[in-house]
Amino acid sequence: MAVLRNRITVEQAVSPCRCLLLEIQTTQPKGEIMADKAPVKIVRDQLVMGPVTVEFQRTLRIPETGLHHLPPGLGRFPLRRVEDYPDTVPPEWLARGGVMLPIYQREAMWLSFDASEPAALQVGVGKVCSVSGLPWIEHLVKDPQNYVVLPDQPWLDGINAGDGFIRQFVAVPLGSGATVEGQVTGQETHGGVQLRAVGLTEQALEAWRETQRVAESEVCFEMAAPMACPEAIGSADMGLGAGGRMRQEVYTDDRRLADYDEGGAQRVFVHLCSAAQWAAITGEVPPSTPVDRDAYVSAGLPWFDYYDADAQDLAPSQILSKVKTVGEKLGGEDASFVPVDPKTVITLGDPTSNEVTDGNW
Numbered sequence: 001m002a003v004l005r006n007r008i009t010v011e012q013a014v015s016p017c018r019c020l021l022l023e024i025q026t027t028q029p030k031g032e033i034m035a036d037k038a039p040v041k042i043v044r045d046q047l048v049m050g051p052v053t054v055e056f057q058r059t060l061r062i063p064e065t066g067l068h069h070l071p072p073g074l075g076r077f078p079l080r081r082v083e084d085y086p087d088t089v090p091p092e093w094l095a096r097g098g099v100m101l102p103i104y105q106r107e108a109m110w111l112s113f114d115a116s117e118p119a120a121l122q123v124g125v126g127k128v129c130s131v132s133g134l135p136w137i138e139h140l141v142k143d144p145q146n147y148v149v150l151p152d153q154p155w156l157d158g159i160n161a162g163d164g165f166i167r168q169f170v171a172v173p174l175g176s177g178a179t180v181e182g183q184v185t186g187q188e189t190h191g192g193v194q195l196r197a198v199g200l201t202e203q204a205l206e207a208w209r210e211t212q213r214v215a216e217s218e219v220c221f222e223m224a225a226p227m228a229c230p231e232a233i234g235s236a237d238m239g240l241g242a243g244g245r246m247r248q249e250v251y252t253d254d255r256r257l258a259d260y261d262e263g264g265a266q267r268v269f270v271h272l273c274s275a276a277q278w279a280a281i282t283g284e285v286p287p288s289t290p291v292d293r294d295a296y297v298s299a300g301l302p303w304f305d306y307y308d309a310d311a312q313d314l315a316p317s318q319i320l321s322k323v324k325t326v327g328e329k330l331g332g333e334d335a336s337f338v339p340v341d342p343k344t345v346i347t348l349g350d351p352t353s354n355e356v357t358d359g360n361w
Contacts, residue, residue: 040266040267040268042099044076045077045079046076046079047099047268049195049266050119050197050264051115051116051197051199052114052115052119052121052197052266053113053114054112054113054121054195055111055112056079056193056270057073057074057076057077057111057112057155058073058076058077058107058108058287058290059108059109059110059157060072060074060108060291060293060296061106061168061170061244061290062108062243062244062246062293064243064244064325064326064328065244066244066337067165067245067247068246068303069247069303069305070246070247070248070303070304070305071110071157071246071293071303072296072301072302074290074291075287077102077103077109078101078284078287079099079100079101080099080100080282081099082094082096082097082099082271083097085281085282088280088282089281090237096269096271097268097269098192098268098270098271099268099269099270099271100278100281101270101271101273102277102278102287103171103238103272103273103274104171104274104275104286104289105171105238106170106326107290108171108243108290109169109240110155110156110157110158110168110169111156111157111169112154112155113150113154114150115151117199117200117205117208118149118151118199118204118205118208119151119197119198119200120140120147120149120150120253121147121150121153121196122140122146122147122194122195122196122198123156123193123195124193124194124195125159125181125193125194125240126179126180126181126182126185126188126189126190126239126240127190128180128181128184129146130156130159130320131146131147131148131160131250132144132160132317132319132320133159133160133317134146134319138196138267140198140260141257144317145252148250148251149251149253149255152251153250155248156250157169157246158248159180159242159317160250160314160316160317160320161242161245161320161321161323162245163315163316164247164248164249165245165246166246166250167243167245167246167325168242168244168245168246169240170240170241170242170243171238171241171272172238172239172240173238173239173274174188174191174237174239175188176241176329176330177329178324178329179191179239179240179241180240180242180320180323181240182239183323183324183329184319184320188239190239191237191238191272192237192238192269192270192271192272193240193270193272194267194268194269195267195270196265196266196267197265197266198261198262198264198265199260199261199264200260200261201258201259201260202261204255237271238274239272240272241326242323242324242325243326243327249311251311251312251313251314252312252313252314293338294337297338297339297340298338300341301344302345302346303344303345304346305345305346305347
């Protein structure tokens with residue numbers, strides 16, 4: 001069963017939802033990006049890649065010291081097709097195609113996932129795999145795993161750098177030496193985020209559908225499920241560096257690689273540009289600057305923990321565990337921060353699975 005993307009926005013602070021709740025899109029998509037086999041669509045600032053939907057959430061940047069809970073989603077980054085701005089985007093962007101989004105220097109983001117059926121999603125940062133730390137390749141690998149498994153993985157907030165935690169995605173300019181790409185490969189030439197979605201073969205998909213039919217036939221009564229959420233300036237090119245440590249697992253895939261339809265994969269290059277360049281390229285005013293973390297904490301607004309008792313955490317990447325943080329590379333990180341009140345942390349998922357705990361009678 002797909003996990004609801006239920007991390008909260010400031011506007012939705014009274015409801016345990018990690019991201020903004022929007023009505024389901026029923027109109028035609030705003031645009032399409034040609035991929036390997038089929039078009040990738042933009043629908044309400046979400047990328048629709050066959051059965052997979054990806055959105056880029058603005059969020060709070062966590063401190064680089066300590067181990068932190070999941071921050072909220074503060075709204076989607078706007079997405080625009082590169083090909084719609086042939087006179088203003090850099091020529092190399094046109095060659096790569098894809099989409100672009102505006103982001104401030106040292107602003108954080110997280111990727112939210114949804115899938116109507118099982119799929120694998122490769123996530124690259126500057127063409128470095130964010131799961132394995134190895135160079136980007138156009139096929140799935142199990143050892144080490146180079147993708148996240150959907151719909152089990154509801155989101156990804158950073159690189160797979162530790163046991164039970166990630167290091168947050170934080171935007172930095174190319175050429176700064178602080179990107180994951182620069183530290184792993186020694187060069188900063190790509191930047192951005194790369195996505196490749198791979199669905200199941202027809203045979204594997206039919207087998208999965210049959211298990212769903214059997215499971216549904218065995219349910220006698222079930223409460224209605226809650227509605228899912230469908231939901232510094234310079235060069236235009238930005239990449240992602242590593243920020244603070246956050247409690248988050250990247251799940252191991254127990255499906256055979258042969259079950260995936262590599263020939264039907266869809267991919268897209270997501271360019272990251274500075275706020276100033278966004279305005280110059282699109283003529284649009286960029287989003288406002290991010291919310292201050294300490295102000296958010298002081299207001300007593302929610303943070304999150306997430307558990308999936310049935311999923312197994314993937315081993316951390318030895319390559320990514322050696323990546324230095326943006327603060328270590330560029331300086332300016334303040335070690336002091338306002339601590340989160342444990343009472344404001346909301347637990348998502350089911351930490352006890354289906355177990356029933358006995359008490360004192």
